[in-house]
């Protein structure tokens with residue numbers, strides 16, 4: 001969709017961008033999102049002026065700050081955007097060479113998975129580039145690991161990513177054969193320490209839960225179901241259309257790649273697809289490479305949401321595969337990216353989804 005040239009596409013310009021949408025697009029946007037803009041000012045003592053110039057470039061940029069609050073009215077996710085937050089002085093930066101820090105862990109337990117990790121009662125699943133293990137400290141009844149052959153978690157190609165996911169799915173099928181009640185699959189990839197990963201060596205986690213699906217997946221299903229009841233159309237289709245109308249979607253075959261307007265944290269990308277096929281695995285690879293190579297991401301969380309395996313449960317019709325990938329910040333910073341605001345308020349975001357969309361457009365154009 002063509003956007004008017006006169007409006008610079010960035011999150012601070014969201015209100016102007018909305019006024020340039022067609023009436024249909026505008027109505028659809030307002031069905032899903034609400035935007036509230038606040039400007040903030042303060043008076044700084046003269047002694048701070050030089051310091052502010054040094055850290056923020058100009059006094060004006062600090063003294064008149066715009067915060068754009070975006071709320072997803074359907075899922076009740078929210079985000080507060082203020083680019084200036086990225087330029088906050090951080091006292092806790094530690095200079096570390098990432099490659100050295102990863103290499104220093106060579107020979108860790110995941111380099112020797114057969115000796116150092118337990119296996120499930122149904123055995124291990126061998127991929128071309130990985131092998132599964134049973135997780136020692138379970139988060140659920142079935143909780144496994146997909147341990148990559150490659151130690152460095154940032155070194156992967158499209159074949160490896162495809163193989164990690166295929167191996168996770170094969171593990172889920174074996175677990176499901178062992179216990180038919182276990183049918184809620186979750187594939188998770190925490191990359192490097194910022195993401196909560198306790199082991200540097202590349203690995204993903206796989207879970208297969210019983211009963212109700214994992215709460216965020218169930219929450220999304222219910223929100224989408226209520227949307228269909230209320231509006232007679234698919235929430236996921238409308239979510240993609242809204243993002244498309246703003247230039248925040250890349251189309252890759254049947255997959256929609258969204259620079260999401262209410263991200264969990266920095267640079268969150270959603271992939272929405274009819275099924276977990278090879279196209280989606282390749283799109284996941286492209287998004288990861290884009291984040292790592294173009295947007296300086298080193299540490300990330302990835303999750304794959306999908307409907308229950310073999311399920312006779314009602315209410316999952318039209319639920320797509322949703323992949324969420326989020327940046328967890330600078331690996332050289334000790335300050336956590338997640339505080340009370342993120343846990344109990346709303347995520348404060350300094351990255352711009354329009355910049356993420358431009359990077360994704362370059363990656364998917366290659």
Ligand SMILES: [Zn+2]
Nearest residue numbers: 108111151201
């Ligand atoms: Zn290793």
